Amino acid sequence: MKKLLLAGLLVISTGLSSAQTIDVRDSSNYSSKALALQLHQKKWIHGSADCKSNADPALEVFRYDQSSYILRQNKCLSYEAPFIYVLFGDEKVLVLDTGATESELDFPLYETVRSLIAEQSEQDGKTEKELLVIHSHSHNDHYTGDSQFEGKPNVTLVKPNNEAVVQFFVFNEWPNGSANIELGGRTLTIIPTPGHQEEAITVYDPHTKWLLTGDTFYPGYIYVKDWDDYRKSIARLVSFSNTHDVSTVLGAHIEMTDKASEYYPIGTIYQPNEAPLALLPENLATLNSELMKLEKPKNVILNEFIVAPMNIFQKTISNIARWIIQ
Numbered sequence: 436m437k438k439l440l441l442a443g444l445l446v447i448s449t450g451l452s453s454a455q456t457i458d459v460r461d462s463s464n465y466s467s468k469a470l471a472l473q474l475h476q477k478k479w480i481h482g483s484a485d486c487k488s489n490a491d492p493a494l495e496v497f498r499y500d501q502s503s504y505i506l507r508q509n510k511c512l513s514y515e516a517p518f519i520y521v522l523f524g525d526e527k528v529l530v531l532d533t534g535a536t537e538s539e540l541d542f543p544l545y546e547t548v549r550s551l552i553a554e555q556s557e558q559d560g561k562t563e564k565e566l567l568v569i570h571s572h573s574h575n576d577h578y579t580g581d582s583q584f585e586g587k588p589n590v591t592l593v594k595p596n597n598e599a600v601v602q603f604f605v606f607n608e609w610p611n612g613s614a615n616i617e618l619g620g621r622t623l624t625i626i627p628t629p630g631h632q633e634e635a636i637t638v639y640d641p642h643t644k645w646l647l648t649g650d651t652f653y654p655g656y657i658y659v660k661d662w663d664d665y666r667k668s669i670a671r672l673v674s675f676s677n678t679h680d681v682s683t684v685l686g687a688h689i690e691m692t693d694k695a696s697e698y699y700p701i702g703t704i705y706q707p708n709e710a711p712l713a714l715l716p717e718n719l720a721t722l723n724s725e726l727m728k729l730e731k732p733k734n735v736i737l738n739e740f741i742v743a744p745m746n747i748f749q750k751t752i753s754n755i756a757r758w759i760i761q
C-alpha cells in the first residue's frame with residue numbers, strides 16, 4: 436500500500452515529450468543550452484481551484500540532468516509551494532531545503548530523495564552516499580520537513596539557525612567571504628546573502644551553473660527585512676555572477692503571473708498562469724542598479740519580480756518567529 440502510494444506521489448516529469456527528451460548520459464547529445472531552455476520553459480504543478488479533487492503528486496520531481504533535480508511541493512499541501520534542490524556528487528548528495536510540511540505520509544520528501552539515490556546507485560554503484568541537508572534560509576516553509584531526515588543513517592543536517600550555519604560553513608566574518616562544500620567532483624560555493632532573512636545563503640553549482648538564491652531572489656513578491664544587508668547581498672551576487680559562469684538564477688517560489696509586474700496574492704493555492712521559475716543574471720544586475728539609485732527603502736517593481744521593504748509589524752512577527760527557532 437505504501438509502495439503504491441509512493442508510486443502515485445512520485446512522478447518524475449521531464450517537461451518534454453519522449454520524442455524531445457534529451458539524453459544527458461550521451462555526451463554527444465549534451466547541450467547545456469537545450470537544458471537551460473527546457474528549464475526556462477518548464478511548467479510546474481501549480482495547485483487547484485478545488486484541492487479536494489487535485490490528483491497531482493505531493494512533490495513534483497524534475498530531472499534536469501542525471502545528477503541535478505528540482506522538486507516542487509504541491510500548492511494543495513502548502514500555498515508556499517517551495518522548490519527544493521537535490522544535487523549529486525560522487526560522495527555526497529546535497530538537499531537544499533526541506534519544504535513546508537512535516538508529515539512523511541503527506542509529503543514523502545525523505546523517501547523521494549532515497550529513491551533518487553537508489554536510482555542513481557544503479558548507474559554508479561554507490562549506495563552509501565552521505566546526505567547533506569542545508570537551508571536557503573530559516574523560514575519555516577524551508578525547514579519543516581527536517582524531522583524526516585533527523586536520526587536517519589548517513590544524514591548530516593545543518594540546523595537552520597545562525598550558530599549552526601556559521602559553524603558548519605566556517606564563516607568567520609559573516610556575511611563576508613564565501614565557503615565551499617565538496618560533494619565529490621562537484622564543489623559548491625556558499626555565499627552569505629542576508630536581507631530577506633538573517634541566515635540567508637545562496638548556493639552556486641559549477642556543474643549546472645545555477646545560482647540558487649532561496650527567497651533572496653525569485654519570481655515573486657520578495658519581502659526584505661534588512662534593506663541595507665539586502666542591497667549588499669544583491670551587489671555581492673552581481674559581482675559573483677560577473678566573475679563566474681552563471682546560466683540561471685533559481686529561487687524557492689513562484690508568485691508572479693505570466694503578466695509583467697502582476698503577482699498572485701499570498702495564500703494563493705491555484706496558479707494556472709504562473710511565471711517561469713528561472714531568472715537570469717541580467718535580472719539580478721537590473722535589481723542591483725535599481726537598489727543603488729534608491730536613497731531609502733522603497734518598493735522596486737520590475738516585470739519579473741517585486742522587492743518590498745518589510746514594515747515594523749512584519750519585522751516584529753519575523754523576530755518572534757526567529758527567536759523561537761534560534
Ligand SMILES: [Zn+2]
Nearest residue numbers: 574576650687
Ligand atoms: Zn519561502
